[in-house]
Structure formats: C-alpha cells, structure tokens
Amino acid sequence: MKYGCLLAAVAGLSFQACLVACGGETSNSANCETDGFETVVRDSVVIRDSVVVRDSVVIRDSVVLRDSVRLIDSLRIMDSVYVKDSIRVKDSVHVKDSIRIIDSVEIADTSVDRRSLIARYVEQSAVKEFVPLESVLGNLAEDEKVIVLLRHAERGDDYSSTGPLNDNGKEQSEALGKKLVGDLDIYYAASHATRTLQTCTYIAKARGEKNAVVDTIELLGGYWFVKDTVVYNKAKKDHDGSWNVTTKWLYEGSYADAFYDVAPRSAEYLDSIIFPAMEKSGKRVGLFISHDLVLLPIVVYVSDRNIDMKYYKSSSKRWLNYLAGLAIVLKPDGTLVFYAVKGLDSGTMKN
Numbered sequence: 115m116k117y118g119c120l121l122a123a124v125a126g127l128s129f130q131a132c133l134v135a136c137g138g139e140t141s142n143s144a145n146c147e148t149d150g151f152e153t154v155v156r157d158s159v160v161i162r163d164s165v166v167v168r169d170s171v172v173i174r175d176s177v178v179l180r181d182s183v184r185l186i187d188s189l190r191i192m193d194s195v196y197v198k199d200s201i202r203v204k205d206s207v208h209v210k211d212s213i214r215i216i217d218s219v220e221i222a223d224t225s226v227d228r229r230s231l232i233a234r235y236v237e238q239s240a241v242k243e244f245v246p247l248e249s250v251l252g253n254l255a256e257d258e259k260v261i262v263l264l265r266h267a268e269r270g271d272d273y274s275s276t277g278p279l280n281d282n283g284k285e286q287s288e289a290l291g292k293k294l295v296g297d298l299d300i301y302y303a304a305s306h307a308t309r310t311l312q313t314c315t316y317i318a319k320a321r322g323e324k325n326a327v328v329d330t331i332e333l334l335g336g337y338w339f340v341k342d343t344v345v346y347n348k349a350k351k352d353h354d355g356s357w358n359v360t361t362k363w364l365y366e367g368s369y370a371d372a373f374y375d376v377a378p379r380s381a382e383y384l385d386s387i388i389f390p391a392m393e394k395s396g397k398r399v400g401l402f403i404s405h406d407l408v409l410l411p412i413v414v415y416v417s418d419r420n421i422d423m424k425y426y427k428s429s430s431k432r433w434l435n436y437l438a439g440l441a442i443v444l445k446p447d448g449t450l451v452f453y454a455v456k457g458l459d460s461g462t463m464k465n
Contacts, residue, residue, distance in 0.1 A: 228389065229381040231450060239452035241417040244461025248293040250441045250453050251399065257446045261392050261400045264439040264457060265409055266304075266313040275307045275335070279316075283436065287313045290437055290457040291320025301397035302328040305335030310403040313437075317401070329395075333387050334404040339373050339411050346372040353426075357433055357465075360407065361425040364414045380415040383408075384442070410434040416452045423462055435463040 247262065254260055267290075268283035279287070294300075294317065302318060304310035311328055318326030339360075340346045349359045349369050362368040364376060392400040410423060413434060424430040437457030442450055454461060 228385045229378070231448070232381040232384055233377065235450035236416050236452055237418075239416065239450075241452055241454050242420045244421070244438060244454045244456040247290070247437075247441065247455040247457050250443070250455055251294060251298065254398075254443065255445075259392075259398050259400075259444040261388060261402070261442040261444065262439070262455065263388065263402045263404055263409055263412070263441075264313075264437050264455070265406050265434055266307070266309045266403050266436065267316070268436045269309045278308050279312045283309070284312070284316050286437055286458060287316030288320040291317035293457075295321050299398045300326075301392065301395035301400045302326055302403075303331050303334065303391060303400070304328050304403040305405065306330050306332060307335055307405070310334065310405070313403045314401070329391070331387065331391060331402070333383075334402060334408065336408070338383055338408050339376065339379055341374045342372050345369070356407065358426040360410065361423060361433075364411055365419055365424050365426075376411050376415050380412045383412065404439070406434045409439045413438075413440055413454050416440055417454055421454060421461070425465070431464050432462040433465060435461055438462070 247264075251260060251262075266283070267279050267286040269277055270280040270283075272278070298321075300318075300321075300323075302314040304314050311330070314328045315326070318328075337343070337346070346356075346359070346369070349372055350356050353359050353362075359369055359372070363370070363373050388400075388402060391402075410433070413421065414423065422430055423432045423434060425433050435456065435458055438461040439455060441453045441455045443453070444450060
C-alpha cells in the first residue's frame with residue numbers, strides 16, 4: 115500500500131513537470147511531444163508504470179517521428195548512380211570535369227570512347243609535315259566534315275589579350291579567306307583575344323560573309339598544358355622564355371613537373387572542348403582560331419614529334435607559324451584523319 119501511494123505520488127510529480135515544461139497548460143500536451151519532451155516522458159519508468167499515462171497512446175506510442183527511417187536510410191536518393199554514369203550528363207562540359215565521370219572505368223573501357231579513338235587515329239594518320247589547308251578542304255567528300263584549329267595571323271608587339279593584328283596579319287587573314295571561297299558552311303570560334311577575333315573576321319570578310327558570327331571559347335586561349343604555373347614561370351625565367359621551355363618539354367621530356375603529359379592532355383582538349391563545340395554548331399567546317407602555346411603541343415602530338423619545332427636548339431629555332439595548326443577530317447563511319455596544316459607558305463617560323 116505504501117509503495118502504491120509512493121508510485122502515484124511520483125507519477126503525479128513527473129506529469130506536473132511535463133505540464134510545466136509545456137507552459138503549464140494541459141491543452142498544450144501535444145506541443146510537449148513536438149518540442150522533444152516526449153522523450154523524457156517515454157523513457158520514464160515511473161510514467162510507463164502509471165496506468166493513467168501508459169494507456170495514453172499519444173505519449174507512449176509516439177513512434178512516427180522516433181522510428182522514421184525511410185528517408186534517413188533511403189539508398190535510392192543518397193546512392194543514386196544512374197545520373198553519374200549517364201552519357202548525357204558526361205557530354206555536358208560542366209559535369210564532365212568531375213573526376214568521378216572522367217575516370218569511370220565503365221566509360222574508359224568502352225570501344226566508342228572518343229579519347230581512345232583520337233589516340234588510335236593519331237597513330238594511324240602518321241603526320242610528318244604541314245600541308246596547305248585549302249588542299250584538305252578541297253578534297254573533302256560530300257559526307258565528310260572537318261575541324262580546323264589555327265594560330266591567329268601575325269600580331270604586333272602587344273602580347274596582351276587586346277593586342278591586335280598588324281597590317282600584315284590582316285592581309286594574311288584575307289588571303290587565306292580567298293583560298294576558302296566556295297560552298298563551305300563554316301563555324302567560326304576564337305579565344306577572347308582581339309587578334310583571334312580579328313583573324314576570324316578578316317577570313318569571313320574575304321569569303322564574302324557579311325554577317326559572320328564568331329563564337330568565343332575561353333579555353334582557345336590560356337595555358338591548357340601547364341600543370342604548375344609557379345614551376346613553369348621559374349623555368350621560363352631560368353631558361354630564356356616559354357618557347358625554349360615548351361619545346362624542350364615536348365621533344366625531350368624536360369620540365370615534366372611544370373606540364374601535363376601531352377598525349378592524354380591533347381586528347382582531353384579535343385574531346386571536351388573542340389568536338390562538343392563542333393557538334394553543337396551543326397556546321398560542316400569548324401574553324402577554331404587559337405594561340406601557339408595551345409596548338410603547338412597538339413601539333414607535336416599528332417605528328418608524333420616528326421615535325422621539327424625544337425626552338426631550344428640553336429640549329430633549329432623553329433616555332434609554329436601564324437595561321438598554322440591542325441585539321442581533323444570526320445568521316446561518316448567515325449574515322450578521324452589528322453593533318454598538320456598551314457595557311458601561309460610554311461607551317462613553321464624561325465626567330
């Protein structure tokens with residue numbers, strides 16, 4: 115009898131504590147649960163053993179919030195891989211830079227991976243010298259397309275992004291445009307530099323295109339092949355400039371800590387930047403005007419170092435000429451044919 119009285123008294127005190135925590139109003143007992151106070155009541159042995167509180171379903175059996183695990187442990191939401199491995203997402207430039215997608219074994223091992231195809235057809239093309247750009251375009255079959263990447267025409271002494279073409283560069287661009295007249299549906303793209311935009315404009319003008327549109331692609335400029343700018347800038351300072359350092363890296367493997375591996379980096383550039391822009395354009399010819407520090411490594415790569423641009427050697431001192439670069443013919447069966455092309459008399463220049 116004593117224990118019964120004691121339990122009843124304690125139960126009453128605990129229930130009072132809950133009422134006080136909820137503001138002292140019995141009508142607010144539901145708020146006690148939603149504010150987290152149901153845990154205190156639920157774990158109290160005194161209240162559980164009290165017939166009055168134990169039969170209260172609202173307090174004792176409140177498991178809707180306590181045991182709700184459907185959202186917490188839902189693997190369908192947290193571990194969804196269907197979007198990660200989607201080819202449609204892979205082809206998006208924004209998503210493509212994700213290491214998870216680029217390094218996906220399932221995609222890398224597939225026979226239709228474009229980077230593998232690029233490496234295969236570069237080897238098969240066996241590029242050994244520069245050929246005139248107009249000859250490549252003139253021999254296109256009706257169902258073939260072509261991507262052309264060229265260095266801009268001759269500039270002045272202003273190396274900045276706003277540095278324009280000089281008068282000779284304008285004449286070079288127009289002369290090349292006159293060689294490209296005919297039924298060619300051309301897509302024009304350039305870096306943000308004034309001289310690349312001008313090169314496109316003067317080529318289009320000489321072809322008779324009064325309202326040519328030029329897309330700007332940021333990565334047609336910049337330092338795509340430089341891995342560590344601190345090491346690269348130090349090497350330039352210590353070894354007489356970027357031309358010496360870049361060509362010694364390409365032909366002898368020096369300064370490897372400053373640059374990426376040229377083969378996979380070239381394939382990545384074509385696959386992630388150039389091919390998507392060409393596909394989006396819907397044109398038969400894609401003309402991309404870029405810069406020497408972007409294009410020279412790719413030309414060296416596609417020629418398997420057969421073209422001599424070893425600027426670091428005093429006997430050579432060759433560098434990529436203005437309006438020189440590469441062309442990629444896209445055949446309807448997916449075959450790629452690579453060429454080193456020139457828009458002037460020579461694909462290389464001497465300093």
